[in-house]
Amino acid sequence: MQYSSKVLESAIREIAKLPGIGQRTALRLALHMLRQDPEEMHQLSESLRHLVDDVVYCKKCHNISDTEICNICADTKRQENLICVVEDIRDVMAIEQTSQYRGLYHVLGGLISPMEGIGPAELNITSLVERIDNENIEEVIFALSSNMEGDTTTFYIYKRLSEKEISVSTIARGLAVGDALEYADEITLGRSLQHRVPYEQSLRSK
Amino acid sequence: MQYSSKVLESAIREIAKLPGIGQRTALRLALHMLRQDPEEMHQLSESLRHLVDDVVYCKKCHNISDTEICNICADTKRQENLICVVEDIRDVMAIEQTSQYRGLYHVLGGLISPMEGIGPAELNITSLVERIDNENIEEVIFALSSNMEGDTTTFYIYKRLSEKEISVSTIARGLAVGDALEYADEITLGRSLQHRVPYEQSLRSK
Numbered sequence: 001m002q003y004s005s006k007v008l009e010s011a012i013r014e015i016a017k018l019p020g021i022g023q024r025t026a027l028r029l030a031l032h033m034l035r036q037d038p039e040e041m042h043q044l045s046e047s048l049r050h051l052v053d054d055v056v057y058c059k060k061c062h063n064i065s066d067t068e069i070c071n072i073c074a075d076t077k078r079q080e081n082l083i084c085v086v087e088d089i090r091d092v093m094a095i096e097q098t099s100q101y102r103g104l105y106h107v108l109g110g111l112i113s114p115m116e117g118i119g120p121a122e123l124n125i126t127s128l129v130e131r132i133d134n135e136n137i138e139e140v141i142f143a144l145s146s147n148m149e150g151d152t153t154t155f156y157i158y159k160r161l162s163e164k165e166i167s168v169s170t171i172a173r174g175l176a177v178g179d180a181l182e183y184a185d186e187i188t189l190g191r192s193l194q195h196r197v198p199y200e201q202s203l204r205s206k
Numbered sequence: 207m208q209y210s211s212k213v214l215e216s217a218i219r220e221i222a223k224l225p226g227i228g229q230r231t232a233l234r235l236a237l238h239m240l241r242q243d244p245e246e247m248h249q250l251s252e253s254l255r256h257l258v259d260d261v262v263y264c265k266k267c268h269n270i271s272d273t274e275i276c277n278i279c280a281d282t283k284r285q286e287n288l289i290c291v292v293e294d295i296r297d298v299m300a301i302e303q304t305s306q307y308r309g310l311y312h313v314l315g316g317l318i319s320p321m322e323g324i325g326p327a328e329l330n331i332t333s334l335v336e337r338i339d340n341e342n343i344e345e346v347i348f349a350l351s352s353n354m355e356g357d358t359t360t361f362y363i364y365k366r367l368s369e370k371e372i373s374v375s376t377i378a379r380g381l382a383v384g385d386a387l388e389y390a391d392e393i394t395l396g397r398s399l400q401h402r403v404p405y406e407q408s409l410r411s412k
Contacts, residue, residue: 004298004299005261007272008257011256013253014254015250018239019235025226031294036258038259045255047221051213051236051239051240055211064209066213070210
């Protein structure tokens with residue numbers, strides 16, 4: 001596409017580098033921006049610069065944060081003996097959204113994947129082991145994806161923690177609340193049966 | 207959604223103001239940006255600021271431009287007696303893409319739409335009339351959408367130009383090249399029949 005403005009062209013080129021945004025969408029977004037109040041667009045531009053320059057990661061749990069220690073780790077009302085291990089910060093948000101978990105987190109920053117050349121050294125695993133050594137942790141909950149990479153990562157960390165005196169668990173897998181049995185895949189349904197819970201316990205969790 | 211970083215939250219809020227981008231996509235884009243080279247993201251932020259601050263519109267044809275007169279109006283090789291009237295700058299790009307048109311443009315900046323409160327005064331119509339009075343224009347081609355607003359705008363401008371000694375035309379409507387007759391809507395097919403071209407002329411335009 002030929003553009004009659006170099007400024008427009010360079011903006012479109014930069015916007016189109018974002019994932020899921022092609023040339024046409026970039027053009028549409030750029031033209032939209034031109035129709036907006038310049039002040040609002042300066043805010044957008046500024047907030048992107050801030051994002052890249054000012055966001056830091058929590059020194060303890062590697063969650064995204066504005067301060068050295070994130071507000072979850074700094075919250076004294078949370079259960080300090082419980083760590084939930086997740087792949088990335090989106091998982092922290094998803095779990096926080098449930099309001100069902102009051103412990104701490106540890107963000108690995110990825111999963112072990114020989115195919116993509118990601119080994120244990122690339123992930124925040126050593127800092128997890130150090131936390132378990134130095135803090136008063138009683139339980140580690142794995143909340144990683146149930147695929148090859150997730151299972152490998154869980155198993156690898158589980159092995160490294162095997163000599164520590166802590167209990168290790170993984171989140172329950174099974175049919176989603178509201179799912180019909182007939183449409184469930186057999187692995188999930190099998191897992192749901194295997195990990196059945198006593199009826200009285202299931203009543204309490206409602 | 208709760209975010210553990212105010213900086214992230216404000217970036218997501220700004221990104222999600224863009225059309226077609228919701229909270230989830232904004233989060234995905236923000237996290238993508240955090241994984242990129244900060245230098246690249248500064249470029250994105252800068253190019254958006256430039257876009258809003260430095261883009262101007264051509265004083266003659268109202269096309270987007272980096273200079274007072276756009277590179278199409280400034281191009282002495284183009285046919286200066288021919289103006290194509292379009293709704294917005296995207297239409298200029300679409301026509302330029304064909305490489306079939308060597309005249310000038312006039313960008314109205316919208317269409318007359320009583321429903322949306324857009325009257326002739328909101329559009330660049332007076333400047334079009336002035337161009338026809340002052341420049342040596344011989345033909346005006348209307349390339350507006352064939353809907354209520356487009357037809358109204360074409361008719362309104364046509365009336366205002368009725369006393370000028372110029373020829374006025376509209377772009378041809380008909381079946382797209384490659385379209386099958388059986389799937390065409392009746393209005394388009396009817397128009398294709400009405401505006402049929404002599405066979406020899408159709409050979410020349412291939």
